[in-house]
Amino acid sequence: MHKQRLIFTIVFALVMSATVSLPAAQTVWSGLVIAENVPQPAPMPPELTSIGQTLKELFGYNQFDVIGQSTKTLRTGQEDWLASSKYFGLHVDARGETPVGYLVDLKLYKEKDLLLETETKLSKRSPLVIKGPLVGSGQLLLVLMVQ
Amino acid sequence: MKTFEQKWTAWVDGELTGKELAEFEAALPDKAAAEAEKRDAQKLGALLKQELGADVLSNEEFFSHQLRERIARESAAPERPVGRSTWWTVRRLAWSGAVSLAIFVVSTLFVLRENNPGEQSQYLTQILNARVDPAVSPNATISIFDSKDDRVTVLWVEGLQSLPADYAAK
Numbered sequence: 001m002h003k004q005r006l007i008f009t010i011v012f013a014l015v016m017s018a019t020v021s022l023p024a025a026q027t028v029w030s031g032l033v034i035a036e037n038v039p040q041p042a043p044m045p046p047e048l049t050s051i052g053q054t055l056k057e058l059f060g061y062n063q064f065d066v067i068g069q070s071t072k073t074l075r076t077g078q079e080d081w082l083a084s085s086k087y088f089g090l091h092v093d094a095r096g097e098t099p100v101g102y103l104v105d106l107k108l109y110k111e112k113d114l115l116l117e118t119e120t121k122l123s124k125r126s127p128l129v130i131k132g133p134l135v136g137s138g139q140l141l142l143v144l145m146v147q
Numbered sequence: 148m149k150t151f152e153q154k155w156t157a158w159v160d161g162e163l164t165g166k167e168l169a170e171f172e173a174a175l176p177d178k179a180a181a182e183a184e185k186r187d188a189q190k191l192g193a194l195l196k197q198e199l200g201a202d203v204l205s206n207e208e209f210f211s212h213q214l215r216e217r218i219a220r221e222s223a224a225p226e227r228p229v230g231r232s233t234w235w236t237v238r239r240l241a242w243s244g245a246v247s248l249a250i251f252v253v254s255t256l257f258v259l260r261e262n263n264p265g266e267q268s269q270y271l272t273q274i275l276n277a278r279v280d281p282a283v284s285p286n287a288t289i290s291i292f293d294s295k296d297d298r299v300t301v302l303w304v305e306g307l308q309s310l311p312a313d314y315a316a317k
Contacts, residue, residue, distance in 0.1 A: 050297065054294050068317065086314075088314070100270050119275040120273065123272045125271075126271040127297075127300070
């Protein structure tokens with residue numbers, strides 16, 4: 001009797017700790033960003049604030065403008081969605097959860113042309129930035145992050 | 148002043164002496180029968196001692212013995228809780244506390260290990276493969292690196308076809 005209660009206590013504690021660590025629904029922000037240097041740069045968009053300084057240092061631009069975006073709440077980890085601007089489309093296809101995030105396939109379209117595709121293990125703690133083509137005097141960037 | 152019964156008991160036990168013995172024996176109505184009864188009583192006493200093997204206790208010893216037995220019984224009796232008994236005894240509470248503490252320590256170590264900066268690479272976004280259409284961008288090259296400061300993973304693509312500023316439209 002004593003052993004049974006002890007085992008029950010341990011199992012209960014383990015189940016509770018496992019329940020606490022179960023992943024909840026996550027929101028993924030995906031954006032098409034035009035980076036360029038301008039005399040009077042606009043403030044960093046709120047979605048990019050957390051990595052704004054890194055973007056400036058890596059790419060050497062002082063303004064980042066979101067031209068297309070999508071916010072998707074992942075419940076099954078199998079969803080897909082599109083973030084698009086007038087000429088570009090970023091198709092994101094989540095193909096399941098990993099221990100630290102999601103497995104996602106990304107495809108960048110310029111109108112109907114596929115410019116780039118990649119398969120990625122997106123971590124909840126690690127944003128993904130893709131350097132796209134030069135656009136005018138600026139640069140197209142693709143950003144994907146779990147919020 | 149001793150009663151007849153007290154003197155009789157003392158006579159049977161051989162404890163009467165001198166004048167008291169003479170007076171008692173003189174007072175006996177049938178001394179021969181009394182002597183026979185005395186011998187029988189002595190035989191019975193000897194038989195009881197032999198068969199039972201128990202020491203005959205005096206009154207003081209008997210009460211003292213009873214008192215000691217009662218004290219021993221009361222001392223040996225287990226202490227029962229007055230109220231309703233519960234499973235959570237002090238010992239079990241201590242064990243449960245120790246087990247819970249152990250689980251907490253293991254969980255904490257697990258979480259700390261997960262957050263260990265030395266192992267952060269597995270928590271960075273990983274690019275498994277990337278491909279650029281060679282027909283559209285034949286000179287494109289791909290490189291991958293991480294920014295350790297805020298864990299940004301970068302897919303750096305060079306050589307994509309440049310586009311006019313109109314493509315920056317929202």
